[in-house]
Amino acid sequence: MSALAPPAPRQSAGINWRRLARALLPALSLTLVLAAIAWLNPRAISYFGFTLMLNLAVPIALATIAQMFVIAGNDLDLSIGTFVGFVCCVTATWLKDAPLVGAAMLLGCIGVYAALGALIYLRNLPSIVVTLGMSFVWQGLAILLLPKPGGKAPDWLLAIMGVKPPFIPFPILAAVAIAAVSYFGLMRTSYGAILRGSGGNAIAIDRAGWSLLKAKAGLFALTGLFGVLSGMALVGITTSADANIGNGYTLLSIAGVILGGGEFVGGRVSPIGAVIGALTLALAASPLLTFMHIPPDWQVAANGAILVIVLAARVMISQKGRE
Amino acid sequence: MIAALAKLASKPWIWSFLGAALVWLAAIAFTAGYGAGGMLTAALSLSVFTVIVGVGQMFVITLGPGNVDLSLPANIGLASAVAMKVMDGDDRMVAVGLAAALASGLCAGVANYLLIWALRIPPIIATLSASFVIQSIDISYGRGLQIKPPPGFADFTNIQILGVPLIAVLTVLFTIGAGIALHRMVYGRSVLAIGQNIRAARLAGLKVEPIRFLTYSICGMLGGLDGALLAGYFRGANVDIGGEYLLASIAVVVIGGTSVAGGKANIPGVWGGALFLVLLLTMLNTFGVSAGVRLLLTGLIIVAVITAAGGQKTTR
Numbered sequence: 001m002s003a004l005a006p007p008a009p010r011q012s013a014g015i016n017w018r019r020l021a022r023a024l025l026p027a028l029s030l031t032l033v034l035a036a037i038a039w040l041n042p043r044a045i046s047y048f049g050f051t052l053m054l055n056l057a058v059p060i061a062l063a064t065i066a067q068m069f070v071i072a073g074n075d076l077d078l079s080i081g082t083f084v085g086f087v088c089c090v091t092a093t094w095l096k097d098a099p100l101v102g103a104a105m106l107l108g109c110i111g112v113y114a115a116l117g118a119l120i121y122l123r124n125l126p127s128i129v130v131t132l133g134m135s136f137v138w139q140g141l142a143i144l145l146l147p148k149p150g151g152k153a154p155d156w157l158l159a160i161m162g163v164k165p166p167f168i169p170f171p172i173l174a175a176v177a178i179a180a181v182s183y184f185g186l187m188r189t190s191y192g193a194i195l196r197g198s199g200g201n202a203i204a205i206d207r208a209g210w211s212l213l214k215a216k217a218g219l220f221a222l223t224g225l226f227g228v229l230s231g232m233a234l235v236g237i238t239t240s241a242d243a244n245i246g247n248g249y250t251l252l253s254i255a256g257v258i259l260g261g262g263e264f265v266g267g268r269v270s271p272i273g274a275v276i277g278a279l280t281l282a283l284a285a286s287p288l289l290t291f292m293h294i295p296p297d298w299q300v301a302a303n304g305a306i307l308v309i310v311l312a313a314r315v316m317i318s319q320k321g322r323e
Numbered sequence: 324m325i326a327a328l329a330k331l332a333s334k335p336w337i338w339s340f341l342g343a344a345l346v347w348l349a350a351i352a353f354t355a356g357y358g359a360g361g362m363l364t365a366a367l368s369l370s371v372f373t374v375i376v377g378v379g380q381m382f383v384i385t386l387g388p389g390n391v392d393l394s395l396p397a398n399i400g401l402a403s404a405v406a407m408k409v410m411d412g413d414d415r416m417v418a419v420g421l422a423a424a425l426a427s428g429l430c431a432g433v434a435n436y437l438l439i440w441a442l443r444i445p446p447i448i449a450t451l452s453a454s455f456v457i458q459s460i461d462i463s464y465g466r467g468l469q470i471k472p473p474p475g476f477a478d479f480t481n482i483q484i485l486g487v488p489l490i491a492v493l494t495v496l497f498t499i500g501a502g503i504a505l506h507r508m509v510y511g512r513s514v515l516a517i518g519q520n521i522r523a524a525r526l527a528g529l530k531v532e533p534i535r536f537l538t539y540s541i542c543g544m545l546g547g548l549d550g551a552l553l554a555g556y557f558r559g560a561n562v563d564i565g566g567e568y569l570l571a572s573i574a575v576v577v578i579g580g581t582s583v584a585g586g587k588a589n590i591p592g593v594w595g596g597a598l599f600l601v602l603l604l605t606m607l608n609t610f611g612v613s614a615g616v617r618l619l620l621t622g623l624i625i626v627a628v629i630t631a632a633g634g635q636k637t638t639r
Contacts, residue, residue, distance in 0.1 A: 119630060128391075130630075132574060133574075133624075134622060135570075136618045136619070137622030138622075139618050139622075140614075140617070141615070143614055143615035144615035147615070251393075251451055254448070255448065255451065258444075263445075265388070297459060298463065300456075300459045301459030301460070304451075308452050312442050315444070
C-alpha cells in the first residue's frame with residue numbers, strides 16, 4: 001500500500017496547511033453568515049428560503065467572476081456595474097422584440113470589451129481610467145435605450161431563472177456551475193495558466209512566445225461575456241430593466257473577488273473563492289441584516305463592517321503563516 | 324521659440340489645458356460668442372471643488388499602485404452636514420463650522436489609514452469599507468437636515484473680482500502651495516519616492532508609514548473642506564453632494580498627467596483636467612443634448628483623451 005501512495009513531502013506540509021486555512025477562509029465566512037441566519041431565523045434555512053435569499057446572488061456571482069478576469073490581468077474594471085445595467089436594457093428590449101439583433105448587440109459588447117483590452121495593452125493605458133470613461137458610455141447608452149424603467153424579459157429567460165429543480169435550490173446549483181466552469185477554464189487549462197501568467201509575470205509569458213495582446217484581449221472578452229451573462233440573469237429575476245439597475249455591482253464585484261481570496265496584483269485569483277465571496281456578500285447584504293433588525297440607516301455600515309471583519313481574519317491567518 | 328514650444332509640449336499637463344480650451348471654443352462657437360466670459364467664470368467656480376479633492380487624490384495616487392481614496396464622496400457628504408449643523412446659519416460660527424468640517428474629514432482620513440495599516444489590505448478595499456460606514460453615519464446624522472448656510476459664507480463662495488471667483492483665486496494659491504510641498508519639501512519628495520519604489524524608500528530610511536498616514540489624513544481633510552464649501556455654494560448639505568467627485572477626482576488626476584502607477588505627480592494638470600471636465604459638461608449642455616448622449620460623449624471623450632495622451636512608458 002505504501003508503495004502505491006508515497007508519503008507527501010514533509011517539507012511542504014506546514015505551508016500547505018496555512019494555504020489551506022487561507023483558502024478555506026471564504027468558505028468559513030460564508031458558513032458563519034449562514035449559521036447566523038440559521039440562528040436568527042431557522043425557517044430561512046429551507047428550499048424556499050434559500051431560493052428567495054440567494055435569488056440575486058446569481059447575477060452578483062457572474063459579475064464577480066467577470067471582475068475576477070480583469071483582476072487576474074492586474075487591471076480593474078470600474079465599468080462592470082453600468083455595463084450590467086446596459087445589458088439588462090438590451091435584454092429587456094431588443095433581445096425580446098428582435099432576438100437576432102439583440103444577440104448581435106450583446107456579442108458586439110463582448111467585442112468592445114476585447115477591443116478595450118487590446119487598446120489598454122497597446123497604448124499601455126491605466127485600466128482604471130479607461131473603464132471609468134466606459135462606465136459613462138454604458139450608462140449613457142442604457143439611458144438612451146431605456147429612458148424610463150421598463151421593458152420585459154424574454155420568456156425563455158424567465159423560464160430559465162425560474163427553474164425549480166428538486167431538492168437543491170436553483171441559485172445554489174447555478175453558483176456551483178459558475179464556480180466549476182470558471183475554475184476549470186482558468187485554473188485547469190493550459191491557456192488559463194497563460195492568462196493568469198500575463199498578470200503574474202508578463203515578461204516571462206512574452207519571452208515564452210505567447211501574445212500578451214491576445215491574453216489581455218482574451219481576459220477582457222471573458223469579462224464582457226460574464227458581464228453579459230450577469231445582466232441577462234439579473235433581468236431574468238427582475239423581469240424588467242432600468243438603466244441604473246446594475247450600478248452597485250462595480251463595488252460589489254471588486255469586494256467579492258477580494259473576499260474570495262483574490263489579490264490586486266500578480267494574477268492571483270480564485271474563481272471558487274470569488275463565487276463564495278459573492279454569495280457571502282449577497283447574503284450578508286440584506287437577509288442577515290434584516291433578520292438582525294438593523295435599522296436601514298446602518299445597513300450600509302454593516303456591509304462595510306462585514307468586509308473589515310473577514311479581511312481582519314485573513315490578516316491574522318497570514319501573519320501566523322509568516323511566523 | 325520653437326525650443327520653448329517643444330519644451331511646453333513635453334509637459335504632461337499642457338494637453339489637459341489644450342483640451343479645456345478646445346471644448347470652450349467649441350461651446351462659444353455654438354453660441355456665436357454669447358456668454359463666453361460667463362462660461363469661464365462658472366467653470367472656474369465649479370472647477371474649484373474638483374481641484375481641492377483632486378489634489379488630495381493626487382497625493383494618495385502618487386503613493387503607488389493601488390493607492391486611491393474611494394471614501395471621498397461619503398466624506399464630503401458627512402462634512403457638508405457637519406459644517407451646516409455647526410454653523411447653524413450664523414455668520415459668527417463660520418470659522419468653527421469650517422474647523423468642524425476639517426475635523427470630520429480628518430477623522431475619515433485617519434480611519435482609512437488605520438484600516439489599511441492594521442488590516443494590510445489594498446487601500447481600494449479599505450477606503451471602500453470605510454466609505455460604507457461614513458455614508459451610514461451621514462445618513463443617520465444628516466437626516467432631514469434643512470439648514471441653510473450662513474448668508475456671509477454663502478456669499479463668500481460667490482464673490483467675483485473682475486469675473487474671477489474669489490474661491491478660484493484662493494484655490495490657485497492653495498495649489499501653488501501644494502506644488503511647493505510636492506516638489507520642494509521633504510514631505511512631497513518622500514511621497515514621490517514611496518510611489519516610485521516603496522522598498523527602496525524604506526531602505527533609504529524614509530519614514531514610509533508616517534508619510535502614508537499624513538497623506539491619507541490630508542486627503543480626508545481636503546474632502547472635509549470641499550464638503551463645507553460645496554454646502555455653501557449649493558445652499559445646503561445633502562448626502563449625495565459628493566457623489567460625482569469619486570470619478571471626477573480620479574479622472575482629473577489622470578487626465579492631468581499624474582501617473583496611476585504612482586511616483587509621478589502633476590499639480591497644474593489637476594487644474595487643466597478639472598477645467599476640461601467642467602467645460603466639457605458646459606459644452607454638452609450648451610448643445611442641448613439629452614442626458615444619455617451627454618454621458619455617452621463624456622465617456623467617449625475621456626477614453627479618447629487618455630488614449631491620445633498615451634500611458635507612461637514602462638521603466639525598466
